[in-house]
Amino acid sequence: MSIIAKRLSAIKPSPTIAVTQKAAELRAAGRDVIGLGAGEPDFDTPDHIKAAAKAAMDRGETKYTAVAGTPALRQAICDKLKRENNLDYTPEQITVGCGGKQTIYNAIMATVEDGDEVIIPAPYWVSYPDITLLAGGKPVFVACDDSTGFKLTPDALEKAITPKTKWLVLNSPSNPTGAAYTADDLKAIADVLLKHPEVWVMTDDMYEHLVYDGFQFATIAQVEPKLMDRTLTLNGVSKAFSMTGWRVGYAAGPVELIKAMNKIQSQSSTHTASISQAAAVEALNGPQEFLGEWCKAFAARRDLVVEAINGTPGLSCRKPEGAFYVYPSCEGLIGRKTADGKTIESDADFAEALLEAEGVAVVPGVAFGLSPYFRISYATSEKNLQEACTRIKRFCEGLK
Numbered sequence: 001m002s003i004i005a006k007r008l009s010a011i012k013p014s015p016t017i018a019v020t021q022k023a024a025e026l027r028a029a030g031r032d033v034i035g036l037g038a039g040e041p042d043f044d045t046p047d048h049i050k051a052a053a054k055a056a057m058d059r060g061e062t063k064y065t066a067v068a069g070t071p072a073l074r075q076a077i078c079d080k081l082k083r084e085n086n087l088d089y090t091p092e093q094i095t096v097g098c099g100g101k102q103t104i105y106n107a108i109m110a111t112v113e114d115g116d117e118v119i120i121p122a123p124y125w126v127s128y129p130d131i132t133l134l135a136g137g138k139p140v141f142v143a144c145d146d147s148t149g150f151k152l153t154p155d156a157l158e159k160a161i162t163p164k165t166k167w168l169v170l171n172s173p174s175n176p177t178g179a180a181y182t183a184d185d186l187k188a189i190a191d192v193l194l195k196h197p198e199v200w201v202m203t204d205d206m207y208e209h210l211v212y213d214g215f216q217f218a219t220i221a222q223v224e225p226k227l228m229d230r231t232l233t234l235n236g237v238s239k240a241f242s243m244t245g246w247r248v249g250y251a252a253g254p255v256e257l258i259k260a261m262n263k264i265q266s267q268s269s270t271h272t273a274s275i276s277q278a279a280a281v282e283a284l285n286g287p288q289e290f291l292g293e294w295c296k297a298f299a300a301r302r303d304l305v306v307e308a309i310n311g312t313p314g315l316s317c318r319k320p321e322g323a324f325y326v327y328p329s330c331e332g333l334i335g336r337k338t339a340d341g342k343t344i345e346s347d348a349d350f351a352e353a354l355l356e357a358e359g360v361a362v363v364p365g366v367a368f369g370l371s372p373y374f375r376i377s378y379a380t381s382e383k384n385l386q387e388a389c390t391r392i393k394r395f396c397e398g399l400k
Contacts, residue, residue, distance in 0.1 A: 011130040015367035023361035056278030069096030100249035110260035112137040122369035150179035178320025183218040190224035209240035211322035308389035336399035358391035
C-alpha cells in the first residue's frame with residue numbers, strides 16, 4: 001500500500017510555479033530564457049516597509065503572535081477596509097494568514113463538506129479548484145471567455161447555482177486575465193445572490209491597487225451591504241506592495257467563519273511571521289505614493305505587450321483593466337506546424353514549442369481552465385518584454 005493519501009490524486013502541483021521552475025532550470029543549463037510565468041512584481045519591497053521589519057526585530061518582536069494576527073495588524077486591516085472600501089469590520093472579524101493562498105485554504109477547509117459545490121468562473125487562479133477538491137468539494141466551472149470580457153454574467157451565475165452550492169469565488173482584477181468587475185457588474189451579480197441566501201461569496205481582491213486607465217475598483221460587500229453577513233473579503237500585501245515572499249494575506253468576514261478559519265490555522269502554521277506582520281502594518285498605514293508610479297509602469301508594459309501580440313499572426317489579445325497579466329488567444333495557430341514538423345494541437349503544445357524554439361516561458365490556458373489561450377505576466381522590464389514579444393512573433397511567423 002502507498003503511504004500517500006488517495007485525496008492527493010485529485011490535485012496537481014501549481015502549474016504556474018512549475019513553469020517558473022522550468023525556466024530557471026533551463027537558464028541553469030545555459031539556455032537564454034525569458035520567463036513570463038511569474039506572478040510577482042519585479043519591483044523591490046519599498047524601503048519604509050523593510051525598515052519597519054528591521055525595527056520590529058530590534059524591538060524583540062520575534063516571538064509567537066496570536067493565531068489571527070497581531071492586534072496592530074488586524075486594526076490596520078480594519079482601518080484600510082474602512083478607508084479604501086467603506087467596509088466596517090472589527091478586529092475579531094479579521095484573520096491573517098501566510099499569504100492569500102492560506103486564507104483561502106482555511107476558508108474552504110472550514111466550510112466545505114463532501115459534495116458541496118463551489119462556483120469558480122474560468123479562467124481561474126489555479127489553486128481555487130484544487131483546494132476545493134482537497135476539502136472534498138466539487139468545483140463548478142463557468143466558462144467566461146473574451147466575449148464577456150472574461151467576466152461572469154448574472155445569467156451564467158443563475159444557471160450554475162444548485163441546492164448544493166456553498167460558495168461563489170470572485171477574483172477582481174483577475175489572475176490570469178487582468179479583467180476587473182465594475183461596481184455595476186458586481187451589483188448585477190449581487191442581485192442574483194440575494195435570491196439565493198444559502199450561497200456565500202468569496203472575493204479575492206489581491207490585485208485591488210493594480211488598476212489602470214482610471215478604472216474604479218469595487219468589492220461586492222461594498223456594492224451590496226446586504227451580502228456582508230455571507231461575504232469573505234480576501235486581500236493581502238503580496239502584489240500591491242511587492243511582498244510576495246513575506247507571506248501575508250488576510251480575510252474579513254463574519255465572526256463565526258473567522259473563528260473557524262483560525263481553528264484550522266492553529267493546527268497548521270499557527271500564524272504568519274511576526275516580522276512580516278510588522279512590515280504589513282507599515283505597508284497598510286504608511287506612504288502609498290509609490291503605487292502610482294508602479295501602476296504607470298505596469299500600464300505601459302501592458303500596452304506594449306497587447307500591441308505586440310495583436311500584431312502577431314494567429315494571436316489576439318484583449319486589453320485588461322488591471323493586475324499584471326494578459327491572456328491572449330492562440331486559436332489562430334491551432335493546427336499549424338512547427339519547423340520540425342510538430343502540430344500545434346492545443347495551447348499547451350503552443351507554450352511547449354515556444355519555450356523549446358525561442359526560450360520564452362508562458363503558462364498555457366489549460367492550467368487556468370480556459371483554452372486555447374495562454375498567460376503572459378508583464379511583471380518584468382520593458383527590455384525583456386520587447387525581446388520576448390519579438391521572439392513570440394518570430395515563432396508564430398515561422399509556423400506552417
